[in-house]
Amino acid sequence: AATQPSTNWHLKENAREHHTSKFSSEELIVRRGQAFTVTFNGTERPEQNLIFIAETGPKPSKATRSLATFDISSSVSKEGWSAVLQSSSSNSVSISISSPHNAVIGRYRLSVQSGSSPPASLGTFVLLFNPWSSGDDVFMPNKAECEEYVLEEFGIIFAGNKNHISSFGWNFGQFQGDILNICLSIMDRSLYYRQDPVTDVSHRHDPKYLGRVLSAMVNGNDDQGVVLGNWSGKYEGGKNPSSWTGSGEILQSWKKSGFKPVKYGQCWVFAAVLTTVLRCLGIPTRTITNFSSAHDADGNLRVDEFYDADGNHLERGADSVWNFHVWNESWFTRNDLGPSYSGWQVLDATPQEQSGGIYQCGPASRYAVKEGEVDLDYDVPFVFAEVNADCMYWNYDSATGKKTLIFSKSTEIGDSISTKAVGRDDRVDVTSDYKYEEGSAKERDVFKKARKKLGLGDKFDPTAPKVEEIEQKPDISGKFKVAGSLEVGKDLNLLLVLENLQSDAKTVKVNMTAWSTLYTRRRVNEIWKDSISVTLAPKEEKQFPIKIKYPEYQQQITTDKTIQVTALCHVEDGIQVLVQRNIALDNPAIDIQVLGEARVNKEVVVEVAFTNPINAEVKDCVLQVEGSDLLQGVLELRIPPLKASEKSSTKFKMIPSEAGPKHLLVNFSCDKFADIKTFKMVNVIN
Numbered sequence: 001a002a003t004q005p006s007t008n009w010h011l012k013e014n015a016r017e018h019h020t021s022k023f024s025s026e027e028l029i030v031r032r033g034q035a036f037t038v039t040f041n042g043t044e045r046p047e048q049n050l051i052f053i054a055e056t057g058p059k060p061s062k063a064t065r066s067l068a069t070f071d072i073s074s075s076v077s078k079e080g081w082s083a084v085l086q087s088s089s090s091n092s093v094s095i096s097i098s099s100p101h102n103a104v105i106g107r108y109r110l111s112v113q114s115g116s117s118p119p120a121s122l123g124t125f126v127l128l129f130n131p132w133s134s135g136d137d138v139f140m141p142n143k144a145e146c147e148e149y150v151l152e153e154f155g156i157i158f159a160g161n162k163n164h165i166s167s168f169g170w171n172f173g174q175f176q177g178d179i180l181n182i183c184l185s186i187m188d189r190s191l192y193y194r195q196d197p198v199t200d201v202s203h204r205h206d207p208k209y210l211g212r213v214l215s216a217m218v219n220g221n222d223d224q225g226v227v228l229g230n231w232s233g234k235y236e237g238g239k240n241p242s243s244w245t246g247s248g249e250i251l252q253s254w255k256k257s258g259f260k261p262v263k264y265g266q267c268w269v270f271a272a273v274l275t276t277v278l279r280c281l282g283i284p285t286r287t288i289t290n291f292s293s294a295h296d297a298d299g300n301l302r303v304d305e306f307y308d309a310d311g312n313h314l315e316r317g318a319d320s321v322w323n324f325h326v327w328n329e330s331w332f333t334r335n336d337l338g339p340s341y342s343g344w345q346v347l348d349a350t351p352q353e354q355s356g357g358i359y360q361c362g363p364a365s366r367y368a369v370k371e372g373e374v375d376l377d378y379d380v381p382f383v384f385a386e387v388n389a390d391c392m393y394w395n396y397d398s399a400t401g402k403k404t405l406i407f408s409k410s411t412e413i414g415d416s417i418s419t420k421a422v423g424r425d426d427r428v429d430v431t432s433d434y435k436y437e438e439g440s441a442k443e444r445d446v447f448k449k450a451r452k453k454l455g456l457g458d459k460f461d462p463t464a465p466k467v468e469e470i471e472q473k474p475d476i477s478g479k480f481k482v483a484g485s486l487e488v489g490k491d492l493n494l495l496l497v498l499e500n501l502q503s504d505a506k507t508v509k510v511n512m513t514a515w516s517t518l519y520t521r522r523r524v525n526e527i528w529k530d531s532i533s534v535t536l537a538p539k540e541e542k543q544f545p546i547k548i549k550y551p552e553y554q555q556q557i558t559t560d561k562t563i564q565v566t567a568l569c570h571v572e573d574g575i576q577v578l579v580q581r582n583i584a585l586d587n588p589a590i591d592i593q594v595l596g597e598a599r600v601n602k603e604v605v606v607e608v609a610f611t612n613p614i615n616a617e618v619k620d621c622v623l624q625v626e627g628s629d630l631l632q633g634v635l636e637l638r639i640p641p642l643k644a645s646e647k648s649s650t651k652f653k654m655i656p657s658e659a660g661p662k663h664l665l666v667n668f669s670c671d672k673f674a675d676i677k678t679f680k681m682v683n684v685i686n
Contacts, residue, residue, distance in 0.1 A: 004121070005041055005112065005120050006040065008038070009027075009038055009123070010036075010037045014028060014030055014036045015029065018034060018036065019146075019150070020128070022151060022658075024175065025126075025180065027126060028125035029126045029128065030099075030125060030126070030127060031128050031130035031282060032101060032105065032128065032136065033098075033101035033103070033133040034098065034132075035076065035084075035096045035097065036097055036098075037096050038094070038095055038110075038122065039093065040095075040122055041091045049071065049114065049115060050071060050072055050083075050093070050113070050114055051069055051070070051112070051119075052068075052069065052070050052095075052112055052113075053068070053069050053110070053119055054081055054108050054109070054110050055067045055068070056106045056108045057104070057106070057197065057198065057201035058197050058198070061198075064202035065205060066104055066201050066202060068081040072084065076098045077100075079100060081103075083095045083096070084096045097110075101133060101136050102136075102137070103127060103205060104204045105127050105128055105129055105204050105205065105210075105281060106184060106201070107124055107125070107127075107184060108124060108127055109121065109124050110122045110124070129281055130282060131146050131149075131150055131283075131284050132146060137207050137332045137333045138207050138284060140284050140331055144423055145331075146284065148423060149279065149286055149331065149422075150282060150283075150284050152172070152279075153172050153174060153175060153628040154169060154628070154662075154663035155169070155170045155272065155286075155287060156169055156170070156420040156425055157271075157272065157287055157326060159324055159519070159584075160324065161291060161324065161583075162292050163584075164583075164584045165416060168677040168679075169663060169665045169678075169679030170247070170268075170287075171246030171247070171628055171663070172246070172247055172272065173247055173276065173628045174277075175628070177248070177252075178255070179280055182255050183276075183277045185259075186217050186225075187210070187214075187217075189224065189259060190216065190217050191223045191358065208336065210281070211278070211330050211345065211362060212347070212360055212362060212378060213360075214274060214277055214347075215347045215362055216349075216360035218270050218273050218277065218349035219261075219270055220262075221358070222359055225261060226250065226251065226254045227250060227262050228264055229265050229270070229350065230266070231266060233518055235264050240559055240674065241265050241269050242674065243667060243669065243675050244265075244269055245666075245677070246272075246626050246628075246634070247273045248633070249633070249634050250262050252633075267325050268287070268289075271327055271349065271350070272326075274347065274349045275328060283331070284332075285328055285329070285330045285331070286420065287326055287327075287420075288418070288419050289418045289419070290324065290325050290327070290386055290417050290434075291324050291414075292323070292324075292412055292414065292415045293324060293325035293386050293387075293413070294319070294321055294385050294386050294414070295320045295321070295353075295386070295520075296319055296382070296385035296389045297320075297353065298317075298319065299385075300454075300456060301384070301388065301389050302319075302390050303319040303321055303385075303391050303392070304317050304319050304392045304394060305319070305391065305392070307393065307568060308397075309568070309570070310531075311512065311578070312513055312566075313521075315523075316396060321391065321412070322519060322521060323519045323520070323521060326350075327347065327348040327350070327383075328347045328349070328362075329366065330345050331344055332345060332363075334363075334365055336377065341373075343365075345363035345364065346361075346362050346364040346366055346369065347361065347363055348361035348362055348379075349361070355378065355382075361382060361383075362378055362383070363378055364376075364379050364380045364383045366434065369384050370433065370435055371446060371449075372446035372449040374450045374453050381454060384450055386414065387413065387417065388435060388446075388447060388450070390410045390413070391408060391412045392405060392408045393405070393406040393409075395576055404576075406578045407474070407577075410439075410444075410447075411439055414431070415431070416429060417430050417431040417433075474501070474571070474574070474577045475502050475575070476498055476501060476506060476536065476569060476577055478496065478499070478569060478577055478579035479579060479581075480495070480496055480497075480565055480567070480579060480580075480581035481494065481495040481497055482494060482583070483495055487585060487588065488557070488585045488587055488673060489588060489672070490613075491547055491549045491550055492548040492550075492563070494545075494546040494547075494583075495543045495544065496512070496544040496546060496579065498534065498536060498541070498542055498544070498579075499539075499541040500536035500537065500539055500540050501539075502538065503538045504538055505535060506536045506571055506572065506574070507533065507534075507535050507572045508536065508569050509533050509569070509570045510534065510544075510567050510569050510570075511568045512528075512546070512565070512566065513526065513528070513566050514526075514527045514529070514563055515563065516553065516563055517558065517560070517562045517563065517582070518562070519560045521562075521564060521582065524556070524558050527548060527553045527556045528548050528552055530546075532544065546565075548563075554672065559675060561585040561586075561674075562582060564580065564581070564582050564583070567580075587675075587677075588613045588676065589678075590608065590610045590668050591608070591609045591678075592607070592664060592678060593606070593609070594664075594682055595607055595651075598630075598685070599656065599684065599686070600657065600658065600659050600684060600686050601655060601656070601657070602656075603653050604654060604655075605653055606625075606651065606652055606653075607649055607650070607651050608625075610647070610648050610676070611646070612642040612645060614644065614672060615644040615645065617641050617642065618641065618642050618672045619641035619670060620671045621638070621639035621640070621642065621648070622638055623637040623666065623668050624637075624666070624668075625637070625652065625664065627664040628662065629656060629657050629660075629662050630656050630657075631664075635652060656684040659685060659686045660684060661683050662681070662682050662684050663679050664680045664682050665679045666678050666679065
């Protein structure tokens, strides 16, 4: 009887060749379109008529590419799987096995059959996408980009608003612990797999298909996916979206709970988790932040905002403009569209609008977005609107239902589109990859082309006014200026600057409000309101100081630390003028020091220092720390209350497990400050 062969998978050598050394697995993990070596014994007269069988999925078949049988040949096959003999002795044989460039990815079972005896199992291995191989759909010619977009476990996500860009670190952790297995089980839990597992597995050779499926699976809508979104400002029963520092804890929690969506996420959480999953599977991926991002719910490439006479923003209509929105770009070819549409593709796992009946978005070719090719797959109109929609600001009278256009703006949306630099912790601006220069003739042409393709014609086009919405020229102009620092715990000092544009005096009644908001600009609590009447001499400019004290906003502010200030100016015998500013406050600073050299498998002490900047006690202080190859999981430390201006210093130990530049991420919260984040690069030596 055939004995079970024992298999040597040459884990170290194969992993080195296949850029999979960072996985901590006892199982062979290799990339497609590239040879790997396996040695086994227990077959008599080994090299005689050996047949290998590689299979994946629930019902392997050749027709669905989930089954391959191949014998030993003298050279690597161009088309399918192949095996080339390396060496053999009386009782063992070494084989080099190659998979095709377009093989289905996932976990395979490998067995060998000798003569007429039944096949004997050699074990399992995992096959991934191969961005280092020129035949692969995800091939990325630049090696430094492969390092960043596939192998880097640390990222920087940009947030805040376009006047004040801030950033925080994120631990993608795609090679840690059980993450690969969790990513494989995400694929097996999708609606597509549940409806038709055989067809779903057969499409897993295609990054377009997997990108779309995974954009649906990372949100909990429709399919019990990974993360549940919550934009209410109230996060009971889960974690505040801004408290996470990495994807690992989220993916592990999802698995531990029996695959129930993890509470809670907002856009950057969905984007960061999707980055982890796609990098893990070998698809080059990065996060992108779009400032002043439009959510055009009705598909008219226009965002309508409504205000009442007091300057309060009304929650009318489903359109909105977010201070920022984070999505993904993944790198692969678009055989369905043609070569110029290959390269970076937009995917978005945040559940905003349904596509094909479920909450998924993309892949939308970034080139198609820039060229206004809104008729191409997938979801290009939605992404085009996020960076290009025109803004219409209306005054709405609830008593009569009358809408009056205050003004429109075509240069408001899609600002400072940002991503992390390759190999550095810096911001790179990619706005010009999404659109032609704002206000240029080419940019307006592309916008008109997109409107035409969507059948919108000139209707409601702010550049071609119709009778019902003619914009009158305002008599005055206004803006808010920031005076002094923007920090939580300090008073907020602003100046309202009003200028009379006419050569006769103007009387103006100004209604002002300040609201705390989420980063989506959804209003949560009113902080302050005031109204003033002013007279402006001909061509006069006047400044009105506004002070909002810390105690006034401290109770009202959300963990997004954003405030929207609005002044609606009613000019006597003239049209209304809306002045608005979204303000993002900074948290106080927190400092990390590594005391001594960080060496592999040696204990090193880290000190985190925080000074309470306000003249009141802060309590419920919690420090959470994580970092791939520095700490296992997330370390949580409770810190005693801090009196006014008191400094706290907290020490903990870590034992780095791998050499190289690693990142330590810290998140500090207390009752007065939420989620103060920082990170530090730690160079670990052997």
